[in-house]
Amino acid sequence: MSDQPQNQTPPAESKKKRHKWPWILGGLAVVLIIIIAVVATSGSDDQQTATNGSNGDPQQAQQQPPPEQEQAQEQAEAGIGQPVRDGKFEFTVEGVERAPSVGDDAVMTEQAQGEFAILTMTVRNIGDEAQPLSDTDQYVYDAAGRQYSADSMAGLAITGNDVFLNPINPGNSVTGKVVFDVPAGTELVRAELHDSAFSDGVTVNLE
Template structure:
């Protein structure tokens, strides 16, 4: 019986170890990490900016609402006229040797005098009733012409000495007052119709500084 010869066994080649996969260069991995970080920050910044814009818009809307809404409990302020510091009606006001007290003012007349002797105002007469006391040590003469009348617009009016002639017991043309004596006088002014006097300036002489008395 014949046997076929056994096949020749080829010498076994040493098993090669699988080649290790080539490593990526380090610089490529570093750039990848940097790009990833940049992308993350860009996305976060975009989201944050949107939130801030929304917040700012909401704040602006709130501010507009607050500005438009009237404050609760606000009361309109009423302007108060500053006190001039001048004496008023019924209060003493001194200038030089004279102490003046204005008792009142009447601007209702357009004609004064009697039926036989009278005068008519160009506008209306304002008659100021004043009491004068000599507080000095010598006699002093009172002249009504030294007085000046003022309105709210600051217009100045002179006394009407001619009209004073027709007013009984006016004592405003000329009157000498001894120390300690008191005189009642009426000083007359011819002013435009509708004028409301606000102050009178009184003098003990034509050269004195004068004193202002408020009539309102």
């Protein structure tokens, strides 16, 4: 009996697998392109807004000074009777008077080399702690730009003018006189007031 060859069924061909990664990469590329386009558009809008300013006028936005500069300009233009601030003090110059001497008696009388320019001012403590006021930190200038320092002895000769000896508490105000010995007839144009020797100071026009 001869061996009959057995019919063998050929193995079924495996179905070709479809790779999904090209589609995934394509989708990611599309998403990335969309994100880049959105970011670029948003950045362009922000730049245009910053250039044009809030009212869409680039020239006006460029000319508008920052708040700090506006405040400094306002203080630089302040005059007699207008309050200005430096550090913890708010100064208001009430007026300037002239006298050849100061003092109420022979013991406490000071004679000027030229004439005394007496600066009356009110000082308010706008800080949160007590601080003394020194007359030696205050200056006046003439039209030629020359600086004059205070005469402390002449200031003490004025009765009741002891505001430079006691600290000023927060919220309190004091009125005192700062005395300057200047050549007779000197035209004083501005005062430079400081809350301390280390402050920037603030200017008051005296003209």
